[in-house]
Amino acid sequence: MGIASMLRRGALALGAAAIVALPALAQRNDPxxxxxxxxxxxxxxxxxxxxxxxxxxxxxxxxxxxxxxxxxxxxxxxxxxxxxxxxxxxxxxxxxxxxxxxxxxxxxxxxxxxxxxxxxxxxxxxxxxxxxxxxxxxxxxxxxxxxxTDRMACEKIFSDVRARGLSRVALISGTDGFGQSMRTQCQRVAQAAGITIVADEQYGPRDSDMTPQLTRIRNTQGVEAVVNPGFGQGPAIVTRNYAQLGIRLPLYQSHGVASAQFIQLATPQAAEGVRLPAAALLVAEQLPANDPxxxxxxxxxxxxxxxxxxxxxxxxxxxxxxxxxxxxxxxxxxxxxxxxxxxxxxxxxxxxxxxxxxxxxxxxxxxxxxxxxxxxxxxxxxxxxxxx
Known part of the structure; x- marks a missing residue:
């Protein structure tokens, strides 16, 4: 084989190798x-x-x-x-x-x-x-x-309820996917947590006044605290109506409202004293220095x-x-x-x-x-x- 022929074959081989390498190179650089x-x-x-x-x-x-x-x-x-x-x-x-x-x-x-x-x-x-x-x-x-999870939220809330010496809870839940899921989880874990659910109300995503449901809760004998599984504007309306009705029982919201926007929608006055389980992000500066x-x-x-x-x-x-x-x-x-x-x-x-x-x-x-x-x-x- 002549030198020219060998060079041509070598060039072809190098070209083929380059073509084979292109997809791998592209894959390495592709987004x-x-x-x-x-x-x-x-x-x-x-x-x-x-x-x-x-x-x-x-x-x-x-x-x-x-x-x-x-x-x-x-x-x-x-x-x-x-x-x-x-x-x-x-x-x-x-x-x-x-x-x-x-x-x-x-x-x-x-x-x-x-x-x-x-x-x-x-x-x-x-x-x-x-x-x-x-x-x-x-x-x-x-x-x-x-x-x-919503189940964890129920467990955290019920633990706090029990720590306050309370055990008889009313639910008022949104009918959205999250609200219904958390309502179900709270019902499931209540007994193991030592909680009795004595009232169970719901509201729709377009409802603008939860006064009737809250009035029924207020009139239910033995209610000691109220838990509101839900997210979006519904919990803010519940919180405002709760204050308007003058209900003095502890009110718990879910982690679905864990933002400053909820406080503004509910108004700081109506939201005063509301408790909820949340990620530590809301209180980052309040954590001890050794918190990971x-x-x-x-x-x-x-x-x-x-x-x-x-x-x-x-x-x-x-x-x-x-x-x-x-x-x-x-x-x-x-x-x-x-x-x-x-x-x-x-x-x-x-x-x-x-x-x-x-x-x-x-x-x-x-x-x-x-x-x-x-x-x-x-x-x-x-x-x-x-x-x-």
């Missing part, structure tokens, strides 16, 4: 596509808006620092307006058209449950930001969540408020946790394959987030225990830590 379906507008916007702002803020920061394993994140966000049918449509679009490798979103329990089958069928990890326990109990292989969450919370709070000009809420914190758990899982897996990524998320241990210290497993797709919840009380328009 990591992460989806988010959030309720940025609509009745759950006070949840979805800080989630949206948080994801955009930290994706920009991650990309500015070089991305994940050298690849930038491409965040694809859709606004479902709080509508479960729209959420499912967007979930399908993320899977079929946008080709995302993972999903961080699902603002409400209702939208999350509508989307879950789409991601499960596609074997794409889905980290929800909603509260209902049914999202992860029983466990679905590819579905996770960051907030504390304290610095993480202060750093997130500072970054969010500086970037947005808005007060921090636990709901944006849920998005921070979901994104960071996913990013760390991608790093550990060194892959965006759905099953490998799922396994890496399950292996999350000792992650210090805004919701608590997360330790997941194959049978626990949330990884928080009751100690992650803090009991807070509204005093003079501010959240005050009253217990661990």
């Amino acid at each position: 990591i596509r992460i989806g988010a379906v959030l309720s940025v507008t609509g009745p759950a916007s006070f949840l979805g808006d800080p989630e949206d702002k948080t994801l955009r803020l930290y994706v920009n920061r991650i990309n500015a620092a070089g991305g994940v394993n050298g690849r930038p994140i491409q965040l694809i966000v859709y606004d479902d307006g709080g509508d479960a049918n729209r959420a499912r449509t967007f979930a399908t679009r993320l899977v079929e058209d946008d080709r995302v490798v993972a999903m961080v979103g699902g603002t409400t329990t209702g939208t999350t449950m509508a989307m879950r089958p789409v991601f499960e069928d596609a074997r794409i990890p889905f980290i929800s930001l909603a509260g209902g326990i049914e999202i992860i109990d029983p466990v679905s292989p590819y579905t996770f969540k960051t907030p504390h 969450q304290r610095q993480v919370l202060i750093d997130y709070k500072t970054a969010f408020e500086r970037e947005t000009g808005q007060p921090v809420s636990t709901f944006g914190g849920h998005a921070y946790d979901g994104l960071m758990i996913l990013v760390e899982a991608i790093k550990r897996a060194n892959s965006t394959d759905g099953t490998r990524l799922r396994d890496a998320i399950r292996a999350t241990r000792g992650f210090v987030g805004t919701g608590g210290v997360v330790n997941m497993s194959a049978t626990d797709h949330m990884g928080l225990d009751l100690s992650a919840f803090r009991m807070v009380e509204i005093r003079n328009g501010q959240f005050v830590l009253i217990g661990n």
Whole structure:
């Protein structure tokens, strides 16, 4: 074989090798596509808006620092307006058209449950930001969540009720997915917690006056405290009506109202003395110096408020946790394959987030225990830590 022929063959071989290498090179440099379906507008916007702002803020920061394993994140966000049918449509679009490798979103329990089958069928990890326990109990292989569950909220509230020497409780619950889920959980755990539910009222998402339900509760013999499972404007209306009726019994809200916006909607005067279980983010500066969450919370709070000009809420914190758990899982897996990524998320241990210290497993797709919840009380328009 002549030298010229050998050179031609060598060039062809090098060319073929370069062509083979191109897809691998492209894969190494291609963006990591992460989806988010959030309720940025609509009745759950006070949840979805800080989630949206948080994801955009930290994706920009991650990309500015070089991305994940050298690849930038491409965040694809859709606004479902709080509508479960729209959420499912967007979930399908993320899977079929946008080709995302993972999903961080699902603002409400209702939208999350509508989307879950789409991601499960596609074997794409889905980290929800909603509260209902049914999202992860029983466990679905590819579905996770960051907030504390409604069952945990009932347990934390009932523990505080008992600590005050009380045991007879009235429920007034929203008929939305979260409200009904938490109502069910409170009914289930009441007996074990030493609580008797003596009244059970409900209200719809469009109701603007809960005076009739609260009047019936006030007239029920033996009520010692009132618990309001719900989120959105409903709990704020309940709180205002409660004050207007002059009811002096302890009032508990859920972690679904854990933001300064709730206090403003309810008015600080009406909200005075209301208690709720919440993530420590609401009281970050009140935590002891040796609390493992304290610095993480202060750093997130500072970054969010500086970037947005808005007060921090636990709901944006849920998005921070979901994104960071996913990013760390991608790093550990060194892959965006759905099953490998799922396994890496399950292996999350000792992650210090805004919701608590997360330790997941194959049978626990949330990884928080009751100690992650803090009991807070509204005093003079501010959240005050009253217990661990």
